[in-house]
Amino acid sequence: MSDLHMEPDVVERCGDRLTETGGAVAAQARSFTGTRALTAAHSGISSALTLDFCRRNWSDRIDGHGTETSVLGDGFHYAVREYLVADARHAALLRGHSRVPGE
Amino acid sequence: MVSMAQLRDLDVAAWQTGADEWRARYTNLLSTVTYLHEDLDPRVSAGAWTGPAGDAAIAHLRGVINGLEIDALECQAVSLVLSGLTHAFRISQNSLRSALGAARLDDFPVTGDGLVQLPDTSMARHDPEFAESARVQRDRLQKLVQQAVDAATLADRKAYEMLDHLSQQTFQTDAGAALNEDVGMASKLEVDLIAATVPDGGPDEVAAWWAGLPPEDQQTLRMAVPWALENLPGIPADVRSALHGGGSYDRAAASKWAIDHWNDAEASYDIFENNCTNFVSATLAEAGMKEQGGYWSDDSWWEGPQTGNRWLDLHGGSRSASWAQAFQSYEFWRAHGTEVTAEQAQPGDIIYWETPAADGGPGDVHHSAMVTAVVDGDLRYTQHNIDQVNASLGARAPIGALGGGHDVVHVVRPESDG
Numbered sequence: 001m002s003d004l005h006m007e008p009d010v011v012e013r014c015g016d017r018l019t020e021t022g023g024a025v026a027a028q029a030r031s032f033t034g035t036r037a038l039t040a041a042h043s044g045i046s047s048a049l050t051l052d053f054c055r056r057n058w059s060d061r062i063d064g065h066g067t068e069t070s071v072l073g074d075g076f077h078y079a080v081r082e083y084l085v086a087d088a089r090h091a092a093l094l095r096g097h098s099r100v101p102g103e
Numbered sequence: 104m105v106s107m108a109q110l111r112d113l114d115v116a117a118w119q120t121g122a123d124e125w126r127a128r129y130t131n132l133l134s135t136v137t138y139l140h141e142d143l144d145p146r147v148s149a150g151a152w153t154g155p156a157g158d159a160a161i162a163h164l165r166g167v168i169n170g171l172e173i174d175a176l177e178c179q180a181v182s183l184v185l186s187g188l189t190h191a192f193r194i195s196q197n198s199l200r201s202a203l204g205a206a207r208l209d210d211f212p213v214t215g216d217g218l219v220q221l222p223d224t225s226m227a228r229h230d231p232e233f234a235e236s237a238r239v240q241r242d243r244l245q246k247l248v249q250q251a252v253d254a255a256t257l258a259d260r261k262a263y264e265m266l267d268h269l270s271q272q273t274f275q276t277d278a279g280a281a282l283n284e285d286v287g288m289a290s291k292l293e294v295d296l297i298a299a300t301v302p303d304g305g306p307d308e309v310a311a312w313w314a315g316l317p318p319e320d321q322q323t324l325r326m327a328v329p330w331a332l333e334n335l336p337g338i339p340a341d342v343r344s345a346l347h348g349g350g351s352y353d354r355a356a357a358s359k360w361a362i363d364h365w366n367d368a369e370a371s372y373d374i375f376e377n378n379c380t381n382f383v384s385a386t387l388a389e390a391g392m393k394e395q396g397g398y399w400s401d402d403s404w405w406e407g408p409q410t411g412n413r414w415l416d417l418h419g420g421s422r423s424a425s426w427a428q429a430f431q432s433y434e435f436w437r438a439h440g441t442e443v444t445a446e447q448a449q450p451g452d453i454i455y456w457e458t459p460a461a462d463g464g465p466g467d468v469h470h471s472a473m474v475t476a477v478v479d480g481d482l483r484y485t486q487h488n489i490d491q492v493n494a495s496l497g498a499r500a501p502i503g504a505l506g507g508g509h510d511v512v513h514v515v516r517p518e519s520d521g
Contacts, residue, residue: 004153004154004156005152005157006152006153006154007150007151007152010146011147011151014146014147014151017143018143018164021138025171028131028132031128032128034117034121034124035121035124035125037120038117038118038120038121041114042109042117044106044109045105045109045113046259046260046263047188047259047263050266051266053267054181054269054270058178058181058270058273060273061174062128062174065167065171065174069167072160072163072167075160075163079156079160
């Protein structure tokens with residue numbers, strides 16, 4: 001196990017990027033307008049019917065990964081906040097205070 | 104089944120848009136994967152966050168990257184299937200429209216379900232000679248219509264099966280399987296769908312079919328499935344000759360042989376642990392390339408009789424280095440052929456992969472394969488150990504780069520008889 005250490009600024013920025021990336025991935029899942037038009041216009045063709053099924057399945061999975069990426073970004077942000085609070089508390093304890101000033 | 108009316112009225116451009124859309128998903132998702140893999144992961148794992156939570160965060164991030172990479176690859180697989188279907192539908196539709204145009208020109212009515220009827224004229228009713236020749240022409244037109252509809256139906260069925268498979272791959276967790284199996288099968292299928300448009304009728308029907316295709320479709324077929332055209336009676340002699348190439352080496356036959364033998368078990372050329380270049384040489388030889396030089400020559404390409412004794416065949420000097428080793432093969436065929444760009448590649452060429460040296464010196468040419476098709480400018484190669492058939496260079500190269508590989512690709516056009 002590694003020693004506990006965090007560079008909050010770096011992790012915060014990574015969290016920001018993950019949140020942005022998650023949003024972009026989810027947008028990818030929604031942008032199948034050409035495929036929707038194609039399957040609607042060729043409803044009597046077998047491969048068009050299956051393509052529509054394919055689109056819905058993969059759209060759901062890509063959207064799920066977009067959400068997961070955003071949630072991971074939120075996790076990074078949460079961890080940074082928790083780390084900073086714990087760090088401040090430890091600093092206060094080391095200075096002889098029982099509470100973080102301002103709490 | 105695709106009906107005559109469905110094929111005639113099909114919006115081929117919409118299928119191309121669909122293929123482009125799935126390809127864009129692949130490109131965009133792969134770009135996201137590259138960013139997360141090459142930029143974000145190193146930032147976190149370089150020590151910015153250590154301890155159990157940091158380790159868990161990195162593991163979770165890598166899980167997300169793996170999932171997105173699979174999404175990208177499966178979108179690429181769907182794109183390849185749709186691209187093949189677009190080609191198959193376009194070629195079939197152009198064949199059908201050509202046949203319908205010929206029928207209209209000569210007053211042969213065609214029913215809504217594709218039945219070609221005799222002209223309703225007094226000559227057809229009262230002139231036996233004319234009626235007989237009209238029947239012959241009607242039968243030929245009927246075959247052309249039916250061939251086009253059958254080709255579209257076959258392509259639709261094959262694409263349906265593959266899309267059905269891909270739609271169920273959302274539980275895939277192995278990026279290697281997504282690339283080697285799903286993208287690999289889709290890349291092969293794209294070429295198979297184009298091949299399915301080639302009719303197997305008599306010379307007259309084939310000649311009429313070929314003449315009715317626009318030059319773009321003819322070019323698609325020449326580059327994707329030359330082996331399906333080269334020996335087909337009815338294809339113009341100049342086209343067949345160009346597909347063969349000059350000299351004893353038959354370029355189209357090389358593609359066909361490689362495609363037919365890519366995954367042979369216990370093949371005669373399976374001498375070494377890795378037989379990629381052995382496979383390339385076996386393909387060239389099977390396609391008529393004559394051996395060059397001999398045992399005492401430094402500039403040679405040959406294989407001697409195999410004794411059946413594995414040790415002797417491995418170490419007994421029973422083949423030139425250029426026969427079985429990628430670097431020597433590259434050096435030999437570059438000297439006895441022409442190196443071309445990947446954009447100029449044609450079926451029957453050889454493709455080599457070189458890992459550049461860190462110091463800028465000569466790199467390591469470590470792998471070779473046969474170019475067996477080119478589809479929309481994307482080079483398709485066939486190799487033995489690790490077995491792949493009509494694998495897409497465009498689909499696979501970015502994934503190789505993701506794993507840290509920065510191989511340079513060389514394409515060499517071997518010349519017959521040195």
